Amino acid sequence: MTAPGSSLRIGTRASDLALTQSGQVGEALVAGTDHAVELVHVSTHGDRDRLSPLAQIGGTGVFVTAVRQALLEGTVDVVVHSCKDLPTAPLEEITLACYPVREDPRDALCARDSLTLAELPAGAKVGTGSPRRAAQLLRARPDLEVLGVRGNVETRLNRALGPEADLDAVVLAASGLHRVGRDAAISELLPVTAMLPAPAQGALAVEATTAALAEQPWFAQRLDAVDDPATRAAIAAERALLRTLEAGCSAPVAAYAELVDAETTELSDADGEGTAGVLCLRALAIRTDGSQVVEGEARVALDLAVDQLSGPGSVPTELGEELAADLLSRGAGEILAEARA
Numbered sequence: 001m002t003a004p005g006s007s008l009r010i011g012t013r014a015s016d017l018a019l020t021q022s023g024q025v026g027e028a029l030v031a032g033t034d035h036a037v038e039l040v041h042v043s044t045h046g047d048r049d050r051l052s053p054l055a056q057i058g059g060t061g062v063f064v065t066a067v068r069q070a071l072l073e074g075t076v077d078v079v080v081h082s083c084k085d086l087p088t089a090p091l092e093e094i095t096l097a098c099y100p101v102r103e104d105p106r107d108a109l110c111a112r113d114s115l116t117l118a119e120l121p122a123g124a125k126v127g128t129g130s131p132r133r134a135a136q137l138l139r140a141r142p143d144l145e146v147l148g149v150r151g152n153v154e155t156r157l158n159r160a161l162g163p164e165a166d167l168d169a170v171v172l173a174a175s176g177l178h179r180v181g182r183d184a185a186i187s188e189l190l191p192v193t194a195m196l197p198a199p200a201q202g203a204l205a206v207e208a209t210t211a212a213l214a215e216q217p218w219f220a221q222r223l224d225a226v227d228d229p230a231t232r233a234a235i236a237a238e239r240a241l242l243r244t245l246e247a248g249c250s251a252p253v254a255a256y257a258e259l260v261d262a263e264t265t266e267l268s269d270a271d272g273e274g275t276a277g278v279l280c281l282r283a284l285a286i287r288t289d290g291s292q293v294v295e296g297e298a299r300v301a302l303d304l305a306v307d308q309l310s311g312p313g314s315v316p317t318e319l320g321e322e323l324a325a326d327l328l329s330r331g332a333g334e335i336l337a338e339a340r341a
Helices: 016-030 065-073 131-140 153-161 174-179 210-215 217-226 229-245 315-329 332-340
Strands: 007-012 036-041 078-082 094-098 107-111 125-127 145-147 169-173 188-190 204-209 253-260 277-286 293-302
Touching: 007 016, 007 065, 016 036, 016 078, 016 153, 016 174, 016 204, 016 217, 065 078, 065 094, 065 204, 094 210, 094 217, 107 153, 107 174, 125 153, 131 145, 131 253, 131 277, 153 169, 169 174, 204 210, 204 217, 210 217, 229 253, 229 277, 229 315, 229 332, 253 315, 277 315, 277 332, 293 315, 293 332, 315 332
Parallel strands: 007 036, 007 078, 125 145, 125 169
Antiparallel strands: 078 204, 094 204, 107 169, 107 188, 253 277, 277 293
């Protein structure tokens, strides 16, 4: 990567979605330089075992460990992750260097006959591989039959929309459908008030080794240029909450943070004065059958130009930790312990 005109090697899973999002990020990173992009396919545990539930094969990290190893071995220069798959524990040798602008964080219902969630008939079969989605579906519609599904985007869509469909609907991340051009399959974008997203859903995370950042000034500059401060702040809050709850990506936990104008919130003028906005964080832990939920909301004034936006002691991180502590004080730990049992 040191020579002018050389390729930036991006480690990526080989699914259509992973290749698409890695290619998009790669092109943004080399924009305005004389470097090209090379996508290096890496097979992960999650890709090799496409049938078992994620929690059964390891949950957090099943799509991450192999590409991180390629980064540490020097066979790739950078890796692009779906941020919701990324473990919250940091690695000393690797820097989470960039968060591009977040895509739509919502979940999408893809149903036969373009039905909405409210229009699905009693007893309808809905597929998802996410305990979080399953629990919130059952909370909204206890009459549904929610079934586990896995596979790439097309495999899951075909379960509801294909010629041999055996389900009435499936629920997928809207961001993935947008990125691979399958918006037409969406029958309803589920509002966050009804289906709170997974922590970091819709966001991408770009990792590089600390050594590469020190040795490649142009690369560090391009990462800074592509990094979106509002996304970084929101993801820091959501991941801090997840880490404090000691929950993985397959746990029935939801969190969503967004930066809003101070004038649109209920904070006092003194709280919002001189800030870029207010970071609002909503979160919940829910029993897998949807019968019990502990939820809450917290907010804090934030200046993107002044405040530290991620890492220990940052304003967003402390917001996530504080809301997690509140949820734990009201029984979230018992719900999560039951889900792990």
